[in-house]
Amino acid sequence: MTETIPVTLTVKKFFDCPACGQGEFRYDHLEPGRSWGSWACDECGVWIDGTISAAGLPQVKYSEKLPNIPTLVLLRLRKPLKDGAFVHAVIEAKCHDGKEDLIGSGDEFLYNEHTCPTNWLGIAIIIDGEDTDPHGVFEWVATVKRPDDWDMDNERDFDGLCELFPALREACTVIDGELTPPLIVAPVG
Ligand SMILES: [Zn+2]
Numbered sequence: 325m326t327e328t329i330p331v332t333l334t335v336k337k338f339f340d341c342p343a344c345g346q347g348e349f350r351y352d353h354l355e356p357g358r359s360w361g362s363w364a365c366d367e368c369g370v371w372i373d374g375t376i377s378a379a380g381l382p383q384v385k386y387s388e389k390l391p392n393i394p395t396l397v398l399l400r401l402r403k404p405l406k407d408g409a410f411v412h413a414v415i416e417a418k419c420h421d422g423k424e425d426l427i428g429s430g431d432e433f434l435y436n437e438h439t440c441p442t443n444w445l446g447i448a449i450i451i452d453g454e455d456t457d458p459h460g461v462f463e464w465v466a467t468v469k470r471p472d473d474w475d476m477d478n479e480r481d482f483d484g485l486c487e488l489f490p491a492l493r494e495a496c497t498v499i500d501g502e503l504t505p506p507l508i509v510a511p512v513g
Contacts, residue, residue: 335352336350336352336448337350337351337352338350338351339351339382339384341365341367341368341370341372341386342372342384342385342386343365343368343370343372343386343389344365344367344368344370346365346367346368347365347366347367347368349363349365349372349382350442350443351376351382353440353442353449353456353457354376354382354457355376356376356377356378356379356380357375357376357378358375358376359373359374359375359376360373360374360375361373361374362387363443364392364418364420365386366392366418368389369389369390369391369392369418369420370386370387370388370389371386371387371420372384372385372386372387373385373386373387390420390421390422391422392418392419392420392422393418393419393422393423393424393427393469394416394417394418394469394470394474395416395417395418395419395427395428395467395468395469395470396414396415396416396417396467396468396469396470396474396488396489397414397415397417397431397435397464397466397467398412398413398414398464398465398466398467398489398491398492399412399413399414399415399435399462399463399464399465400412400413400462400463400465400495401413401461401462402460402461402462402463403461410495412465412492412495413445413462414485414489415444416470416474417431417444417467419467419469424469427467427468427469428466428467428468431464431467432464434464435460435462435463435464436459436460436463436464437459437460438459439459440457440459441458441459441461441462465489465491466489466491468488468489471488
């Protein structure tokens with residue numbers, strides 16, 4: 325047994341959805357005075373707008389609830405790797421507009437400019453130069469309705485993903501069973 329030593333604590337700050345209390349929103353990457361609009365609650369579907377107060381607390385308001393339609397979104401890392409190839413990501417998301425013909429509408433703006441990729445990558449922070457909240461690190465390619473039998477743990481085969489996203493087949497190749505460039509399949513954060 326070693327000597328007793330102090331541990332390092334890491335505090336991560338979330339607020340609960342003000343409508344349902346179930347959805348969680350991480351906000352500690354936003355500085356006081358920073359506003360956002362709108363984040364969707366994955367649990368109940370309301371839209372939440374807010375501002376971080378001078379005291380560092382989120383002040384929020386929320387919109388009416390609309391039915392969610394599960395989707396899959398194909399994104400592409402905006403900056404290429406050294407060999408010129410682009411990393412792709414497929415994420416599980418939702419269309420919050422309640423109509424199938426609206427699937428994908430607004431996603432180009434959402435992913436290219438609006439949302440912080442930490443919201444869906446599930447990592448603490450992304451740093452691009454001195455920017456600790458870089459939006460548009462990944463750019464939107466396509467959004468499709470998520471198949472009813474989609475199972476993220478099992479749907480990593482390249483051909484299956486290419487059926488959903490034909491653009492992938494042009495962008496990626498498979499060498500000895502390994503995708504190149506790599507493909508990330510991630511749940512929405
Ligand atoms: Zn909610």
